[in-house]
Amino acid sequence: MLIKLFRLLSKLPLPLLHAAGSLLGWAVYLASPAYRTRLKDNITRAGYSNQLRSAIRESGKNILELAFIWCAPPERVLATAQVENWEIAQAALDAGRGVIFLTPHLGCFEIIAQAIAQQIPLTALYRPPRKTALKPLMEDARARHNLLLAPANLAGVKTLLKTLKKGAAIGLLPDQVPQRGEGVWADFFGKPAYTMTLPAKLHQMTGADILLSYAERLPNGRGYKIKFVRFEQKLEGSPERQAQSINAAMEQLIACCPAQYFWSYNRYKSPPGAAIAPSNQEAKE
Numbered sequence: 001m002l003i004k005l006f007r008l009l010s011k012l013p014l015p016l017l018h019a020a021g022s023l024l025g026w027a028v029y030l031a032s033p034a035y036r037t038r039l040k041d042n043i044t045r046a047g048y049s050n051q052l053r054s055a056i057r058e059s060g061k062n063i064l065e066l067a068f069i070w071c072a073p074p075e076r077v078l079a080t081a082q083v084e085n086w087e088i089a090q091a092a093l094d095a096g097r098g099v100i101f102l103t104p105h106l107g108c109f110e111i112i113a114q115a116i117a118q119q120i121p122l123t124a125l126y127r128p129p130r131k132t133a134l135k136p137l138m139e140d141a142r143a144r145h146n147l148l149l150a151p152a153n154l155a156g157v158k159t160l161l162k163t164l165k166k167g168a169a170i171g172l173l174p175d176q177v178p179q180r181g182e183g184v185w186a187d188f189f190g191k192p193a194y195t196m197t198l199p200a201k202l203h204q205m206t207g208a209d210i211l212l213s214y215a216e217r218l219p220n221g222r223g224y225k226i227k228f229v230r231f232e233q234k235l236e237g238s239p240e241r242q243a244q245s246i247n248a249a250m251e252q253l254i255a256c257c258p259a260q261y262f263w264s265y266n267r268y269k270s271p272p273g274a275a276i277a278p279s280n281q282e283a284k285e
Contacts, residue, residue, distance in 0.1 A: 010071035011072075020064055027060075038266065059264055074144055078118055083119075084225060097206065099168075103213045107215040107224065107257060108215040111224055112214070121168060122147055126151055161205065178195070178197075178271070195243040197243060212249060
């Protein structure tokens with residue numbers, strides 16, 4: 001049923017989907033106290049409370065545009081994407097050390113892998129959704145030309161490592177909460193967040209260049225502007241310091257279009273079995 005609905009919605013024009021998404025964003029915000037509280041708390045903590053109304057609309061656009069990004073023909077999807085400064089990525093690829101693209105939940109992050117795969121082969125880390133009804137939809141949508149999926153397990157990590165050693169490119173969502181034992185606690189907008197250590201480990205093992213990327217959602221359904229940014233932080237010291245550097249880079253990227261960050265995402269949750277967050281641990285002692 002969900003797949004049929006998404007395929008039906010994918011036939012609609014993107015401006016119409018975004019207009020309906022704005023209304024959906026408000027409907028979900030007003031109807032769900034838990035959703036409303038998390039979104040408000042997260043955006044206020046980051047210092048962007050003045051962007052709240054825009055963020056509510058953008059979150060709804062993010063939901064409905066998935067039907068378009070996942071189910072519309074690739075040529076129709078990619079026609080909405082304007083790729084800026086690809087030369088930054090190309091220069092990193094030409095160096096031959098491999099490239100790690102880090103894409104946070106900012107703007108239309110789902111379109112970025114497709115846009116990169118239009119230029120070069122890309123292997124993206126993939127975690128199956130908790131809702132089984134979404135699994136075939138997501139897997140079919142993401143496994144497109146030049147776009148390979150690596151599962152979020154040991155086998156998938158080995159695939160990513162082999163890809164980088166060949167001088168090719170991989171993609172990760174650095175602000176996705178990892179499983180127990182796959183992350184460390186590092187501040188994200190002033191609060192400890194369980195953060196993956198994988199990007200730093202892969203960088204250290206291969207020397208691969210790290211690039212940041214995001215797809216800014218343009219007004220009135222005019223499409224997306226995809227941008228690439230060099231990673232300027234130093235990945236030194238302990239895993240916690242390295243994770244902190246990555247989170248700092250994510251904060252700087254989010255500042256480019258803060259209303260379009262996925263503020264309703266439960267970024268501060270603790271995976272089952274993970275150590276207690278530092279601030280919580282200190283409160284108990």
